[in-house]
Structure formats: structure tokens, C-alpha cells
Amino acid sequence: MSDDAALTTALRRGTIEYCVLALLDKRELYGVELVQQLSTSLAMTTSEGTMYPLLSRLRRNGRIATTWREAPAGPPRRYYTLTPDGEAALAHFRTEWVVFRSGVDRILGTEL
Amino acid sequence: MMTQTDHLIAAYLARVERAASHLPTGRREELLGDLREHIEIVRAESGTGTEAEIRTILDRLGDPESIVAAADTQTDLPRVPAAPPTPPPPTAAPPMAAPPMPAPPFAPARPATPSLRPLWFILGGLAVLGVLVLCLGTLFLSRDGESLPNGEYLPPPPAPTERITTTPPTATTATVGP
Numbered sequence: 001m002s003d004d005a006a007l008t009t010a011l012r013r014g015t016i017e018y019c020v021l022a023l024l025d026k027r028e029l030y031g032v033e034l035v036q037q038l039s040t041s042l043a044m045t046t047s048e049g050t051m052y053p054l055l056s057r058l059r060r061n062g063r064i065a066t067t068w069r070e071a072p073a074g075p076p077r078r079y080y081t082l083t084p085d086g087e088a089a090l091a092h093f094r095t096e097w098v099v100f101r102s103g104v105d106r107i108l109g110t111e112l
Numbered sequence: 113m114m115t116q117t118d119h120l121i122a123a124y125l126a127r128v129e130r131a132a133s134h135l136p137t138g139r140r141e142e143l144l145g146d147l148r149e150h151i152e153i154v155r156a157e158s159g160t161g162t163e164a165e166i167r168t169i170l171d172r173l174g175d176p177e178s179i180v181a182a183a184d185t186q187t188d189l190p191r192v193p194a195a196p197p198t199p200p201p202p203t204a205a206p207p208m209a210a211p212p213m214p215a216p217p218f219a220p221a222r223p224a225t226p227s228l229r230p231l232w233f234i235l236g237g238l239a240v241l242g243v244l245v246l247c248l249g250t251l252f253l254s255r256d257g258e259s260l261p262n263g264e265y266l267p268p269p270p271a272p273t274e275r276i277t278t279t280p281p282t283a284t285t286a287t288v289g290p
Contacts, residue, residue: 030153046171046174047173047179047182050181052150054186
């Protein structure tokens with residue numbers, strides 16, 4: 001793994017799962033939609049598959065849930081939705097993130 | 113009949129399965145199911161399903177090893193991170209053998225400790241004896257040293273080596289001199 005890749009991996013580590021929760025806070029999405037939206041936003045278009053283990057853990061932890069829906073074409077889709085636990089976790093992260101981000105920005109001199 | 117694109121997908125999923133052999137069966141099956149589902153849906157949405165298209169889908173999913181590495185970091189149970197130290201034996205008998213493994217090492221250790229107790233007493237006694245012998249020995253040795261007539265305190269072992277090295281030169285100078 002290159003240094004750049006290691007850096008982005010480290011930066012994504014604590015944050016990407018909250019991006020999942022935030023996307024599902026807007027509306028429910030099926031796996032492919034969710035993974036493609038995330039990978040496009042976070043420049044991860046060559047590692048979409050790495051998000052499925054994350055979705056699996058969020059489901060095990062009860063932060064997201066899945067429901068099957070028939071699709072107009074092709075196989076049925078499994079839709080991911082945010083649970084009340086997931087909503088609470090997202091709200092908590094939002095406040096933590098603002099504090100953390102502004103602290104880092106102050107130190108780095110990257111305040112807007 | 114399997115088409116070329118089916119082969120590509122099957123080969124890809126087989127690589128994931130191989131890389132994920134250390135994961136618990138349920139987690140491995142779930143991961144394979146998620147990836148299979150993803151491929152099927154993207155393929156259905158993209159339309160033509162040509163070989164190039166399938167390659168793009170698989171490229172975007174990423175290499176199987178990174179996906180499994182991501183699965184390794186997505187563990188919420190404390191006993192799963194503890195598994196890596198034990199894997200050496202599991203190579204022969206994979207996931208099912210892993211959980212019972214930690215128990216055996218502890219089980220034989222427990223009966224072994226009480227039987228070791230008498231041994232510790234003996235060892236302790238020997239250690240005390242050894243210290244006593246050492247103390248007495250040094251006492252006698254120091255007395256011998258004091259009783260040397262020269263007053264010089266030379267420990268016995270270094271003396272012979274010094275003699276061996278010093279004697280030959282004197283012998284040669286004695287013969288060459290006159």
C-alpha cells in the first residue's frame with residue numbers, strides 16, 4: 001500500500017460508517033446505490049467491495065436494517081434503512097465531528 | 113452452460129472465498145452473498161453484460177484480498193481480533209476448530225501447577241544450600257589467600273597461563289645470549 005493510500009485509509013476509518021448512516025438518513029438505498037454513492041463521493045471507485053463488510057457490521061450492531069423489495073427489472077433489491085440506534089449514533093457523531101474537525105483545523109491552520 | 117462472463121464472476125468469487133477462509137462461516141457466506149448480489153444487480157442494470165462490462169464491475173469491487181482485509185477490520189466482537197495468534201493450527205482445520213483451541217492450553221496447565229509445588233520447595237532448598245556453600249567457600253578461600261607467604265593475592269587459575277606465556281621467551285634468550 002502506498003503512503004497516500006494508507007493515509008486515505010486511515011482517514012476513512014473512523015468516518016465512513018457515519019457517511020453510510022448520513023446517506024441513509026436522507027432516504028433508504030439498496031446496496032449497489034449506497035456503495036456507488038459512497039465510492040463516488042470518497043474517491044473509492046476501485047474498492048466498492050470493501051464497503052460490504054462495513055454494512056454487515058452496521059447491520060449486526062443494529063444501526064441499519066435491511067428489507068427486500070421487488071424491482072421493476074432484474075433481481076429483488078435489498079434496501080438499507082437507518083434504525084433509531086443508527087439515528088442516535090449519527091446525531092452523536094455530528095456533534096463530535098464538529099468539535100474534532102475544528103480542533104484539527106485550528107492546529108493545521110486550515111480553518112475556512 | 114457457463115459463459116465466459118460467468119466464469120469471470122465465478123473465478124472472482126472463488127478468490128474472495130479463498131482469501132476469506134479464516135473468517136467464520138456465516139461471515140464468509142454473507143460477504144460472498146453481498147458481492148454476488150452486487151454483481152447481479154449491476155449487471156442487470158447495465159444492460160448488455162459484455163465481458164468488458166463484467167471486468168469493470170469486478171475492478172470497481174476491488175481485489176479480493178483488500179475486501180477480506182476490510183472484513184478483518186470490521187469485527188465488533190473482542191474474541192475475533194484475538195484469533196490471529198492462534199491461526200497456525202487452524203490452517204489444517206479452519207474456522208470451526210478456532211474457537212475451541214484456546215481452551216486446551218489452559219486445561220492441562222491447571223493440573224500441572226499443583227504437582228509443581230513440591231518441586232519448588234526442593235528447588236528453593238537447593239538454592240539456600242547453594243548460597244550457604246558459596247558463603248563458606250569464599251570464607252575458606254579468603255583465609256587461604258591471607259595465609260600466602262608472599263602477601264600477594266593471586267587467584268590460582270590465572271597463574272599457570274601467565275607462566276606458560278612467560279617461560280618460552282626466557283628459555284630462548286638464555287640459549288641465544290651466550
